[in-house]
Amino acid sequence: MRRLTRTLAALTAAASLTALAACGGDDGDSASGKTTLVIKTFAQFGYEDLYKEYEAAHPDIEIKEENIAKLGDYAPKLQQWIATGSGAGDIVAIEEGNLSQYMTTPDQFVNLLDHGAGSLKGEYLDWKWDQALTQDGKHLVGLGTDVGAQGMCYRTDLFEKAGLPTDRDEVGALWPTWDDYLATGKKFTKAKTGAHFFDSAGSVYQNILMQQGDHTYYDTDNELVIDSNPAVKAAWDKTTELVDAGLSGNITPWSPQWNAGFKKGTFATIPCPSWMLGMIEQQSGEENAGKWDVAKVPGNGAVRGGSFLAVPKQSDHPEEAADLVKFLTSAKGQTTAFKAKGNFPSALKAIDSPEVKEYSAPYFSDAPVGEIFGESVKALKPVYLGPQNIAINDAVVAALTAVEQGKLSPDKAWDKAVADAERLVR
């Protein structure tokens, strides 16, 4: 028996040693004596050149970016890192939709006001600054990176086939409102090019919703108002009208078919926030250079998405991390990122700098995106989102998809979306 006990004891000891060894990861200091700052990002932030520049100016700092391609995969991981207090590294990127939920527990993040960010207030769009500031104004969770300024991307070759104008000013003039967009879509469909007018109800709905008012599913007291907020219903109705006219391709965003759709020209238009330009270019590939162009979006300016950089409390180097955040989100940093990946700046100096204003995207038939997005940004009103807005939005978009598939009538689908939202919040 004793032998068994001894063996067991040895096994246990060995097991716990292994476990201990596994727990003791590196604490962020590399062997060279440099401080390593780990920054977690999703999609494309376009910071590569900025890292090099910062490392050159700060020889004792080494920057390591850990990127997850899809926001949908990144967001739950971020939630886990923050909640469990480990894994978040030194800097995290937070998307606007996710930020509202972290604003209810700001103590998980370093207060950037303690690191001299207060003097930067005037540098950013007011509402962008306020989004990451607690209501009492004492805790700044993050600094803004980009804003999802809206444009309408369209395929010039398909428009030409359908006998529509291809010049971006003329195209923008086709749709001052969403009703005009609907009319244009009908004309396009009649021409039978074989392509759909837009990709999916979800994309269009998102854009219309963000133009409707200052809040969506929640009011500013975080009460669920999906059923009583006319803005949501208005966006819903307009979207189902567009679907009803047969304009939607019903292609799930972020699916392989959607990715392939950019290349194959399966849809002629797609509402494109500035951050989507880099993705469209990547998916469409070399052979379609010059076929995509960017026009003004129907309705008044809208913002969809946009991000922040924050320093989680769990960082071992909050001081250094905060300094890097300030560098990356500075007007200069944002301008560099914009030129790299099209992420539109939220810093006023960057928006107004000639570098941004006069910038045109070579891939998009030299569209003056700096000017198009700049106008969109200035026209926009900030929208309050609220804690569970993403989960609720997923439910609403799923209901819209059911309408597209012809599985539910718009009314029934609306009831379902509201019921799902209410169950999510309960």
Added chain:
Amino acid sequence: MATQLRPRPSVRDEAHADPPPEKTRGGLLSRLDKSGSPYLFIAPFFLLFAVFGLYPLGYTAWVSLHDWQMGGKGDFVGLDNYADLFDDPDFWNATVNTLGMLVLATLPQLLLALVIANLLNQKLRHMTLLRLGILLPIVTSVAAVGIVFSQIFDRDAGMVNGLLDLMGIDPVDWRADKWSSWLAISVMVDWRWTGYNALIYLAAMQSIPRELYEAADLDGASRRRQLWSITVPMIRPAVIFTVISSTIHGLQLFTEPLIFGQGGDAITGGSLRQFQTMSMFMFEKAFKNFDYGYGSAVAWMIFLIILLLTVVNYLLVRRMK
């Protein structure tokens, strides 16, 4: 007398102190070796099972009794999570989906496996090659199977819709309906598992004495009659095994429907949860909504349903003669 007799042997023992204890210790060791070492040899499995099986099972039960969100343990709520679960239409929808796909996948799969095994049990040329061939799908990664079949069942550019089009049938939006999505997913499952089950049946068939078939031949029994009257009854243990293991696999179906769903919000299994399985529902609750308490309750319900169905299965198949 007795009191006087006792010390004596003890003195004697002291005198021969060395050899006897050696002997008893050696005896003890060998007895321990005989009775103890088998336990020692199987201990690794049970240790691992305790750590990675039993402990999580118990801990999940503990979590399911709490209001446990991402921030950590909340209040003890007793069976509230389970009560909510019984009222949750999405859970029952997922259960129906899972059972539906289970039936749709398992029945044809086992019948097909039986037929294939029966064919492979004859004297054919290139036997090894054929037997290897039916095993190939099982070494293919599930994700690869999911991706390829998702393209085959694509609405706009899929092969199946292309063939239907040739026959003059309208294209099917495979993800839009329950029946179509279940069918597509069942095909993936069958493609992957039929060969595996066939191999098990084949192994069992090889152990059936040839004389039985010879006797049946003499009696003039047809091939089909031989299959149902000799082969199937003789391989019943293998049938029980495959029925139970496919049931368990089927109830835990996850990767195929998830990949079939695609897009950013695939975990809900379609716009109206047409093909969300129980495991996907559990994952959605625990790791998308971060409601760990509720997710754990779902996990336990899955466990209980599997247990229940396994028992039912076992009883049914045992009765079957």
